[in-house]
Amino acid sequence: MGETMQAPSAAAEHARRHWLVDFSVRMIRTKPLGTVCGILLLLLMAVSIFAEVLAPYQYDLIRLQDILQAPSAKHILGTDHVGRDLLSRIIHGARISLLVGFSATFINLLVALLVGGTTGFLGGKLDLAVQRFVDAWIAFPGLLLLLTIMSVVGQGLLQIIVVLGVTGGIAGSRVVRSAVVAIKENDYFLAARAVGTPTSQILIRHVLPNIAAPLIIIFSINIGGVIMAEASLSFLGFGLPPSVPSWGGMLSREGRKFMEGAPWLALYPGLCLTIVVFSLNMFGDAMRDLLDPRLKGGQGSYGTAKVKHKRGFLARLLNPFNG
Template sequence: MLRSADTTQAEVQSRPQPKSASSAGWFRFVRRYPLGALGGAILLAMILTAIFAPWLAPHDPQQTSVEMQYAPPGKGLILGGDHLGRDVLSRLIYGARISLSVGLLSVGIGVTAGALIGVFSAYAGGKIDMVVQRLVDALMGFPPIILALGLMAALGASMNNVVIALVVILLPGTTRVIRSQTLSIKELDYVMAARSIDASPMRIMLRHILPNVAATYIVLSTITLGFAIVVEASLSFLGVGIPPDVPTWGGMLTLGASRYINTAPWLAIFPGLAITLVVFAINLLGDSLRDVLDPKLRGGI
C-alpha cells in the first residue's frame, strides 16, 4: 500500500502542470490574432527602445560633427547623418521618447477624462447632459488639426502644451462615444435593480456602468494613441509643436522633407518609416482588441 501510494504521488508530480489562465489567454490571442500580436510586439519594442534610449543610442543626439554632415547610411552611421552632423539613428531612438510620451500622456488624460464625463453626462441627463453635449458639439465643430494649431498658437511651443492641445481634441469624441453606450446601459435591468434598492448614483456609475464601458475605453485608447502620435508629428512638421532642438520624429520629418529631400532623402525616409510603423502597429493591436472585447464581434472572422 505504501509503495502504491508513493508511486501514485510520483506520477502526479511527474505530470505536466496546466498552464495558468493568463498564459493560456495570451497564447490563444497570439494564435487567433497574429496581426494584433505582431502590432503589440512592435509597440512593446518601441516602448523598450524609448526607455533604454541612453544605452541603445550609439551617439549623443545633440553631438555635432563636421565629418558626419550629410553622411549617407553606412557602417560608420547606420542611418546616416543630418545637416549638422548628428546621428540620425540616435535622434530616432531619443525621438521615440518624446513621441510615445506625448501619445501616452495625452491619451491617458484625454480618453480617461472623456470617458468619465460621458458616463456622468449620460447618467445625469436633463440640463446637465444638454450643457455638456453643447460644449462637445462646439469642440467637434473645429477640425482637430485646426483646433490644435489654434491652441498651440495661444499657448506656445512646448511638450506640455502639445499634451494639452491633444487632450482637448481627444475629449469630445471620447465623451460622445462613451455617452452613447452609457445611455443604453443605464436602462438595463441590473441598473434598474440597483436604483430600486436606493443605491447612490456614484455607486451605480462606478460599480455597474464603468466596468461595462471598459472594453470601449481600451479600444478607444489604442486607436487614439496612433492618432495622437500623428497629430504631434503634424504639429512639429508645421513648426508649432515641440522646439526644433529636441529630437522628435515630426521635427526630423519636417527638416528632411522641406529642405533636404533631394540632397539627403534619408533625413525624411527614416522618421517617416518610424511614424508609419508605430501607427500601423497600434492600429493592428486596436483592431484585435476590439474583436476580443466586443461581444458582437467576438468569434467572428
C-alpha cells in the same frame, strides 16, 4: 455545506489568478496580427526606455565632417545636415513620441470619462447643454483649433501634452456618453437601480465592464492619432522646439529641406510613424475584440476563431463576485 461553498470560491480565485495567462493564450491563438503588433510596441517601448544605451551616438552631437552622409556601417541610417546620427535621433524620437502619445491619451481618457460618463449617467439638461458644446467643438476644424491654441500657449513638451489631451478628450466624450446611455436602458441596470444597489457598485459591476470597449478604442486609436497630431504640429512649426528630436520635427526641418539630395532624412522617420500608428490601431482592435463583454468571446474583425465563455473577460475580471 462549508466545503461546498469553498470549492467554487477556490476555483474562481484560481481562475482570476491566471487571467493574464488565459488572456495571452487567447490573444496569440485568435489575434495573430494584434499579437505581432503588440510585440512591436513592446520592443519600441524598450528602445525608448533604453535610448541612451542603444543609441550609438548622442542625438545632438554635431560632426561637421559627416554632413549628409548616406547610410553606411558607421552611420546605419545616415546623418543629417549638421552631421548628427539619424539612428540616434530616431531612437530618442521614439521616447518623445511615446511619451506624448501615452501621456496625452491618458489625459484624453480622463476627460472623456469625466465629461461623457457624467453627462450620460445623469442625463437631463446638463447632458443636453454639454452635448451641444461638444457638437460645436467637433464641428471646428481640428488642426486649425490645435494651431490656434498652440500659438497662444507656446511650444513645449508639457504644453503639447495638455493641449492634445484635453482637446481629444472633449471629442471622445461622445463615445463614452453613448455607451453609458445604452447601458442605462438594459434590464440588469434597471434591476440594480430598483433593488437599491449603490451607485458605486452599479458603476463597477455594470457600467465599467460594458464601456471598456469604447475606452480601449479611444485609448489605442488616440495614441496613434496623438502621435500623428504631434508630428503634424511639429511639421508646421507649432509643436516641439527644434532642440527636441521628434519624428515630426525631423520630417519638417531636415527631411523636407533635403528630401531630394538626402531622402533617408524623411524616409526613416516617416516609416517609423507609419509602423507605430498601424501597430497601435491593430493592437487596440484586437484588445477590443477580446475584452468587450458584448462580443461573447472575441469574434471580431479578424474573423475566424470563437472562444466560448459565459461572460466577457473584462466583466469577470472587474467583478470579484462573479464565479
